[in-house]
Amino acid sequence: MDAKTLETIGSLIAQTLVYSTPLIFTALGGTFSERSGVVNVGLEGIMVMGAFSSVVFNLTFAGTFGAWTPWIACIVGGLVGMVFSLLHAVATVNLRADHIISGTVINLMAPALSIFLVKIIYGKGQTDQIKETFGYFDFPGLSKIPVLGPLFFKNTTAPAFVAILVAVIAWYVLFKTKFGLRLRAVGENPQACDTLGINVYGMKYAGVLISGFLGGMGGAVFAHSIAGRFAITTISGQGFISMAAMIFGKWNPLGAMGAALFFGFAQNISIVGEGLPVISSIPKVYMEIAPYVLTIIVLVLFIGKSTGPKENGKTYIKSK
Template structure:
């Protein structure tokens, strides 16, 4: 394998594994910028993965080749609705956001496996999907010397959609009135309220956006990597996405860079044996590497990154 082939192999696998993390991490940016911590994004990804696989299995005969993307859209809606439970509990009833998010994770883990067993005669996992997210070559661009092989051959559409989503998310947050309002309720909700901004409404929107993007992330992960759903389909990816957000300093572009880094770490467990300078490392170390890097990233950067000032603080009208 030439150097160009090795770089191309590493790159498209890294962004392939990073795509679900980018979507979910972008959701984390939106909700935390509004002042609400959605620690339940792990559960949202589980709901998205479950919904994506079930939709794929049952709608295949109706939508054919479009089933994958129909399933992602359904997962987006269901993920948003599921996150509304967090918004109701933490924004309306002012419950502890961390506990509420943890409850979402527990609910998602139990409910999805219960439903799988009900739908598939007691089995602990679903059948494999018939349609999956597959690779393709981008016409014309694939023929560019060196660059074409790295960036435009054997790519996944979802990988580039994730990168586009992060760029659009950055524009929305930092270049639009909506983004300014969302950030204001996460930094100084009292001042935002004084200016006529509906604080709780904006926080609801932030949480619902995070649920929609987390649902997309879960559906993409299940339909491109595992191709079925079981209790182990989503195993820490939601927390990795939150870590990527912290690593990226609550900025969509910084989060995207961190997510690609984590995606590369995740991909090593499958592509490591094919890379000359990594193939001799025991596979077990490559499996645990993403989780170790997640811990190191949070431990190393949580003190240096500046979170929104009103994060985890319920807003009570008239308070300071």
């Protein structure tokens, strides 16, 4: 393999990881929520709030934290996403609201609230560009491995490998720990769990709050890796694509990660396709809509074959 081909493939892999990382975090969040029996359609809105809060943090404290600012901003975005997801938890668990309606309200409220706050804080409809971003990263030692180094570990994105690690940890937590067993059991048969002394409402809250944290981080990573600022169009469909990845991955963290990588690749191709053989001959407008068309196709082909938690989306009433 010549150097130019190696560089082209390496760049394609690196960019795929950049676009996949926000989807991985958010899809993992959706997995935790739905495993507890709560459908979280509000992932899009949670990503919006995560992106907004992380950018505001970055613009405010970049001079204080320097290169660490994006990492801390992602934690801030996750915490804000968690707080925002609390609204969904209260509505669906305590107030017994329809899960889809509650999530839709969050999706409608988040963009309006964030832009309103941006106008109050900055006096305009979008923020300035952030100065501290994730950029590209070379893994010490690993980037010098022949072939594999330039492909996976040189000029790559560090958050992607954090997301992959989080996916592995999420799989272990869900399938190898007592907490994960109880969370999955609540999503399958909350009445049986209640009779065994498991706090059903508590587990549902845990699932939704974890989804809020990971979804907020997904939005923050998107803002710091791709957008570079916050505007009304910063998050435009990534939350729904993450839900598709979760379903495509059959509510399994590793499956969701693999599906997110696939959708990230589709998003990347739609942007860099002009420089690739064969793909460059396809009209640009078709490439721009490709990720969303692929999302619909995947859902049509696989949603009937993917069976989620038995009590997913159903309101549990303790007295019954």
